[in-house]
Amino acid sequence: MANSGLFKELLGYPPKTPEQRVSWEALFMLLTTVAIGFLARSAAVEVRYTVILTVIFAVCLVIRFITVYEKGDLIFYLLGVVAGGGNDLMSMLNEVYSYTSLDFIPFLSELIPLWMILFWGQIFLMFRKVFNLPMFKGEAFHPNGPYLKGWVDGKLILDIIILIILRIAIYNTYDMEWWVPALIYGTVIAIRFTVIPLKKNEWAIVLILPYAFLYEGLLITFGLYQYINPVFLGMPLWLYLWWVFLIPTIIKEVFDRIEYRVSLR
16 A cells, blocks of 8 residues: 555656656656667667667657646757757767767768657756756746846856856867866866855755766666766766756756746746
8 A cells, every 4th residue: 555655646647746747757768768778779780770769759759748748848848959969969070979879860870869869858858857846946036137137147157158168178178088178177167166156956956966877877888879988887077077067057047947937928
């Protein structure tokens, strides 16, 4: 009976609580992750498996949006496709790392498979659900900054500048000794966190990042992609630092603004 109660608490349908929304999002991500596990290596040698993966992702997404859609989900999904997929594509063009899957779209050939771009939207949906858990939510955003009618403040501008600096740095140092990009990332991020310390909820987000690291390590084990100069779980040290900066600051800041806008609709 206790297990039945826990199951209902986490996977009650339709999902009504933040915990249930996270659980359902994780369930759909599990389905696509299993597909990657079975087909990623085959997709590296035969393009038909890339087609199969793309179809699986598309079908899962359609079912997901029909069954557990929440107001605003489409906005966050499209943001993931554009921002996550776009960042990935830029990394491919600069040869920072490489995907193994072949692709059936000429423009994406030898860069990033289409299903991975679709997957980035799903990853951003998971970020949204996690950020809305009470321990990670923090203070609600209200437009009170000095720029663009309050939508932009000095903190966001600083973080965007840091983001650009770090991306330019990795495009030019990824193939150097493993400690060179890590030193640059660590120094810049340490200064940022000293000048503007993380809030309690932001530290909570940082503390759960090992789950994200393990998940990405699992995808690398599946043969999805390869990094240069990995130090642990197939990932380079600079990447760990990148996520520690990016997720609790840039992504959370942007998501809070979108959530405010969605709440007005």
